[in-house]
Amino acid sequence: xxxxxxxxxxxxxxxxxxxxxxxxxxxxxxxxxxxxxxxxxxxxxxxxxxxxxxxxxxxxxxxxxxxxxxxxxxxxxxxxxxxxxxxxxxxxxxxxxxxxxxxxxxxxxxxxxxxxxxxxxxxxxxxxxxxxxxxxxxxxx
Amino acid sequence: xxxxxxxxxxxxxxxxxxxxxxxxxxxxxxxxxxxxxxxxxxxxxxxxxxxxxxxxxxxxxxxxxxxxxxxxxxxxxxxxxxxxxxxxxxxxxxxxxxxxxxxxxxxxxxxxxxxxxxxxxxxxxxxxxxxxxxxxxxxxxxxxxxxxxxxxxxxxxxxxxxxxxxxxxxxxxxxxxxxxxxxxxxxxxxxxxxxxxxxxxxxxxxxxxxxxxxxxxxxxxxxxxxxxxxxxxxxxxxxxxxxxxxxxxxxxxxxxxxxxxxxxxxxxxxxxxxxxxxxxxxxxxxxxxxxxxxxxxxxxxxxxxxxxxxxxxxxxxxxxxxxxxx
Numbered sequence: 001x002x003x004x005x006x007x008x009x010x011x012x013x014x015x016x017x018x019x020x021x022x023x024x025x026x027x028x029x030x031x032x033x034x035x036x037x038x039x040x041x042x043x044x045x046x047x048x049x050x051x052x053x054x055x056x057x058x059x060x061x062x063x064x065x066x067x068x069x070x071x072x073x074x075x076x077x078x079x080x081x082x083x084x085x086x087x088x089x090x091x092x093x094x095x096x097x098x099x100x101x102x103x104x105x106x107x108x109x110x111x112x113x114x115x116x117x118x119x120x121x122x123x124x125x126x127x128x129x130x131x132x133x134x135x136x137x138x139x140x141x
Numbered sequence: 142x143x144x145x146x147x148x149x150x151x152x153x154x155x156x157x158x159x160x161x162x163x164x165x166x167x168x169x170x171x172x173x174x175x176x177x178x179x180x181x182x183x184x185x186x187x188x189x190x191x192x193x194x195x196x197x198x199x200x201x202x203x204x205x206x207x208x209x210x211x212x213x214x215x216x217x218x219x220x221x222x223x224x225x226x227x228x229x230x231x232x233x234x235x236x237x238x239x240x241x242x243x244x245x246x247x248x249x250x251x252x253x254x255x256x257x258x259x260x261x262x263x264x265x266x267x268x269x270x271x272x273x274x275x276x277x278x279x280x281x282x283x284x285x286x287x288x289x290x291x292x293x294x295x296x297x298x299x300x301x302x303x304x305x306x307x308x309x310x311x312x313x314x315x316x317x318x319x320x321x322x323x324x325x326x327x328x329x330x331x332x333x334x335x336x337x338x339x340x341x342x343x344x345x346x347x348x349x350x351x352x353x354x355x356x357x358x359x360x361x362x363x364x365x366x367x368x369x370x371x372x373x374x375x376x377x378x379x380x381x382x383x384x385x386x387x388x389x390x391x392x393x394x395x396x397x398x399x400x401x402x403x404x405x406x407x408x409x410x411x412x413x414x415x416x417x418x419x420x421x422x423x424x425x426x427x428x429x430x431x432x433x434x435x436x437x438x439x440x441x442x443x444x445x446x447x448x449x450x451x452x453x454x455x456x457x458x459x460x461x462x463x464x465x466x467x
Contacts, residue, residue, distance in 0.1 A: 014355075061381075075369075094352075098349040103268050106271035113275070123288075127290070127294035127295050128291075
């Protein structure tokens with residue numbers, strides 16, 4: 001059975017995940033800015049006229065602040081889901097495998113250096129032992 | 142000049158040439174700094190991962206609190222299933238999920254979003270530590286110590302044998318021979334170290350680091366959103382309630398919130414990974430002796446270390462502000 005292209009293309013790459021998320025994030029940021037602009041307009045008008053907010057303004061501000069809170073919550077949620085998707089991407093798995101391979105090579109090099117130290121230590125011990133044995137043999141001679 | 146005297150001269154000249162050509166010792170400081178900065182960057186990534194976890198958890202709780210979602214246990218969970226005689230107990234869990242009015246459920250847990258990427262970053266830190274361990278390995282000195290001991294013993298042995306057989310004591314062959322052997326050992330160890338560093342950095346540069354930098358940069362940005370939103374909310378809550386005649390304390394609070402947010406934005410949590418990528422590229426090129434001077438490489442590593450420190454400081458400052466000690 002041939003595997004259809006849709007099955008292979010279903011899993012987005014890290015580039016695609018980030019591109020989608022960045023677009024959505026920027027839309028939410030634009031919304032946050034628009035809400036803040038309206039909040040500032042209301043405050044500025046009251047400041048210009050040196051007065052408290054009217055009941056209508058206070059109600060609008062309450063709604064604007066609630067919407068801003070929701071926009072920010074959506075940003076957190078979007079980021080969380082994006083991170084989960086990135087974390088599960090093939091790109092991360094591939095990079096993990098590659099860095100593990102490099103680390104394995106480094107470990108081999110370190111082991112080589114340690115082996116060299118060990119062999120030299122053994123050679124020194126053998127030589128010391130030979131001297132001791134020779135000394136004892138000479139004493140018998 | 143005797144036989145051994147000539148050898149001493151050769152050893153001195155070759156040893157000097159070797160040190161100038163490819164000494165791994167000169168990489169000890171920059172590679173050590175690269176490893177330390179990588180560890181700092183890893184710590185910051187882990188903190189950002191934890192920050193977004195907490196932020197997401199708070200959002201989920203707020204939504205349930207507002208009645209947008211209903212909390213329930215996962216169907217079939219939170220009960221035990223008795224095993225048959227001799228069988229192991231079947232695995233059972235007790236988990237919660239939140240469900241919206243359309244009946245769409247999602248897990249309700251406190252798991253951080255990054256798991257594999259945390260491991261990837263740990264792998265990069267392990268790699269940096271590995272490079273550092275290679276340049277810091279005192280193999281040549283250790284081996285040379287053992288060679289001196291061994292040859293000293295051999296000389297003693299020759300003296301003992303000569304004495305026992307009534308022959309004259311042998312000339313001191315051990316010291317010059319040790320110099321020759323130690324020169325070869327030094328050269329071999331240097332070759333293993335430098336070629337190991339070169340091979341590893343080249344492979345990492347071709348296969349892993351640039352790709353990882355791109356991913357980690359994006360991950361740091363999105364993981365930073367939890368902090369960004371917390372700081373934005375703090376700023377809003379310090380600015381928006383200000384009356385017509387705010388007090389000095391209220392103004393200070395707003396100014397502090399804005400300054401901390403500004404520091405966070407300027408720290409650019411992703412920049413540290415770009416700096417890591419540039420520092421690594423410079424290190425790999427320098428080891429391969431390609432158009433990067435030692436000073437340029439060291440400067441890139443310094444910049445990476447500075448970025449890593451800047452982000453670490455910003456993360457600590459933000460955490461203090463967002464979670465003030467009682």
